[in-house]
Amino acid sequence: MRSFDYHRPSSLPEAAKAFAAAPDTRLLAGGMTLIPAMKMRLALPTALVDLGGLAELRGIRAGREEIGIGAMVRHVDVAGSADVRRLIPALSALAGGIGDPQVRNRGTIGGSIANNDPAADYPAALLGLGATITTSKRKIAADKFFTGMFETALDAGEIILQVTFPLPAMAAYEKFRSPASRYALVGVFVAKTSSGVRVAVTGAAPGVFRATALESLLSEKFTPEALAGFRFPAEGLNADMHGDAQFRANLISVLTRRAVANLVAGGGKS
Numbered sequence: 001m002r003s004f005d006y007h008r009p010s011s012l013p014e015a016a017k018a019f020a021a022a023p024d025t026r027l028l029a030g031g032m033t034l035i036p037a038m039k040m041r042l043a044l045p046t047a048l049v050d051l052g053g054l055a056e057l058r059g060i061r062a063g064r065e066e067i068g069i070g071a072m073v074r075h076v077d078v079a080g081s082a083d084v085r086r087l088i089p090a091l092s093a094l095a096g097g098i099g100d101p102q103v104r105n106r107g108t109i110g111g112s113i114a115n116n117d118p119a120a121d122y123p124a125a126l127l128g129l130g131a132t133i134t135t136s137k138r139k140i141a142a143d144k145f146f147t148g149m150f151e152t153a154l155d156a157g158e159i160i161l162q163v164t165f166p167l168p169a170m171a172a173y174e175k176f177r178s179p180a181s182r183y184a185l186v187g188v189f190v191a192k193t194s195s196g197v198r199v200a201v202t203g204a205a206p207g208v209f210r211a212t213a214l215e216s217l218l219s220e221k222f223t224p225e226a227l228a229g230f231r232f233p234a235e236g237l238n239a240d241m242h243g244d245a246q247f248r249a250n251l252i253s254v255l256t257r258r259a260v261a262n263l264v265a266g267g268g269k270s
């Protein structure tokens with residue numbers, strides 16, 4: 001690893017100043033992605049700005065219609081939060097299924113969505129629930145946030161402060177994981193929200209996306225039978241040593257049906 005400067009600001013203005021002080025500065029959250037990238041020399045920052053001292057990025061706030069999760073909240077804390085489990089159990093289960101205990105004890109929701117790995121879990125939840133990302137500059141709808149593989153709408157130095165999830169009528173996440181990394185080979189987040197049925201898919205393509213054909217079918221009838229005979233098209237899906245595009249396409253249909261079946265059987269709790 002190359003030497004670099006390290007800053008741990010305690011306010012947002014201090015963080016902005018530290019970020020601007022040197023070229024190639026990177027923000028640091030849990031370090032689960034950034035530190036290995038530095039070790040492999042895929043990232044060579046001249047300085048790191050550790051977000052751990054910023055109060056604005058902490059805590060989980062439950063409201064009547066939404067729940068706000070600070071960007072520095074770790075996966076283990078989302079999984080273990082009584083409020084998240086009560087209000088959006090699918091989100092709690094998703095966080096509890098990320099990686100392994102070491103990753104969940106360091107990794108944060110802000111780091112995960114800023115990184116926007118095409119196989120990461122949280123992007124599916126944000127898109128599936130129609131979340132809003134609050135940054136140091138503005139609010140961004142999840143539909144506009146994930147712009148491509150490892151790409152987001154964030155500007156350089158723009159800090160994610162919080163993610164706000166509107167409470168769904170019901171939601172479920174089904175993931176077919178890689179047995180080695182536990183990343184999603186395919187993950188499907190299904191939610192019935194005030195703006196209709198939303199289905200978000202991760203792991204299957206170069207970036208997270210909404211499966212609008214599935215949303216239309218489920219809007220007509222929210223049952224697994226509504227998807228009978230539906231085949232998700234394989235065009236444009238990922239093909240690698242873990243599975244070809246046809247396999248991933250089939251997983252999307254199967255996991256969506258499974259999520260809906262569980263929701264219907266469980267009266268909406270999943």
Ligand SMILES: Cc1cc2nc3c(=O)[nH]c(=O)nc-3n(C[C@H](O)[C@H](O)[C@H](O)COP(=O)(O)OP(=O)(O)OC[C@H]3O[C@@H](n4cnc5c(N)ncnc54)[C@H](O)[C@@H]3O)c2cc1C
Nearest residue numbers: 029030031032033034099107108110111120121160182183
């Ligand atoms: C072995 C292993 C298994 C994993 N398995 C899974 C899995 O199954 N599912 C899954 O979803 N993920 C998985 N991950 C990734 C994990 O969830 C990480 O937590 C996540 O990718 C990065 O979060 P972090 O807090 O560690 O961010 P960091 O590594 O610190 O930062 C990642 C990037 O985000 C930027 N960033 C961080 N915080 C902010 C912020 N608040 N505002 C703006 N930019 C910010 C950083 O500058 C950096 O570019 C795995 C990781 C490992 C190492």
